[in-house]
Amino acid sequence: GNSVTQMEGPVTLSEEAFLTINCTYTATGYPSLFWYVQYPGEGLQLLLKATKADDKGSNKGFEATYRKETTSFHLEKGSVQVSDSAVYFCALSPTGGGNKLTFGTGTQLKVEL
Amino acid sequence: GAGVSQSPSNKVTEKGKDVELRCDPISGHTALYWYRQSLGQGLEFLIYFQGNSAPDKSGLPSDRFSAERTGGSVSTLTIQRTQQEDSAVYLCASSSGRNTEAFFGQGTRLTVV
Numbered sequence: 001g002n003s004v005t006q007m008e009g010p011v012t013l014s015e016e017a018f019l020t021i022n023c024t025y026t027a028t029g030y031p032s033l034f035w036y037v038q039y040p041g042e043g044l045q046l047l048l049k050a051t052k053a054d055d056k057g058s059n060k061g062f063e064a065t066y067r068k069e070t071t072s073f074h075l076e077k078g079s080v081q082v083s084d085s086a087v088y089f090c091a092l093s094p095t096g097g098g099n100k101l102t103f104g105t106g107t108q109l110k111v112e113l
Numbered sequence: 114g115a116g117v118s119q120s121p122s123n124k125v126t127e128k129g130k131d132v133e134l135r136c137d138p139i140s141g142h143t144a145l146y147w148y149r150q151s152l153g154q155g156l157e158f159l160i161y162f163q164g165n166s167a168p169d170k171s172g173l174p175s176d177r178f179s180a181e182r183t184g185g186s187v188s189t190l191t192i193q194r195t196q197q198e199d200s201a202v203y204l205c206a207s208s209s210g211r212n213t214e215a216f217f218g219q220g221t222r223l224t225v226v
Contacts, residue, residue: 099208
């Protein structure tokens, strides 16, 4: 079946540090890949997505590239801010699967001054 | 409404009791999803509605779980004879179509004591 593996947290960084959160997946066919973010006290929000190999999703300074050869979708940001503190979830939707998402376990990010 | 609304936000119930969780999707959204977020299992898909019908119920964990949707709008997730392992945050999401962005509610935290 489909699965998503992401690095365990919590991850603690200083403001302006570089962020990488690793995500790898197992799926047949050509899934769509997503990063969702959950800020404290709020619901899950779509951060970015990529629907085919070599696509790069980007939003709010975050980027992730769909790498089919390594089955990865790592999330990166060049300079994090305190306001980026949240839980980040990697997810996939199988080919034709719409919003039937398989999520990773989530990675908590804490950014300190 | 402006976003997906779920009620109650918190529910504590005794083992063996039935509970109903409600989801009000974004107005006009035809697709609705229920997910469960628990410590042991992460975020899991439960059921998908398109309009009032549920073409995919594959994530419902047992026959104690059921869901319905009426008028293509409000959905209710019912858990009968609750067990302690049902304790989790139940998330609802809606989207305007099967493959468009899903918007999540803030969830209902269910605690079975």
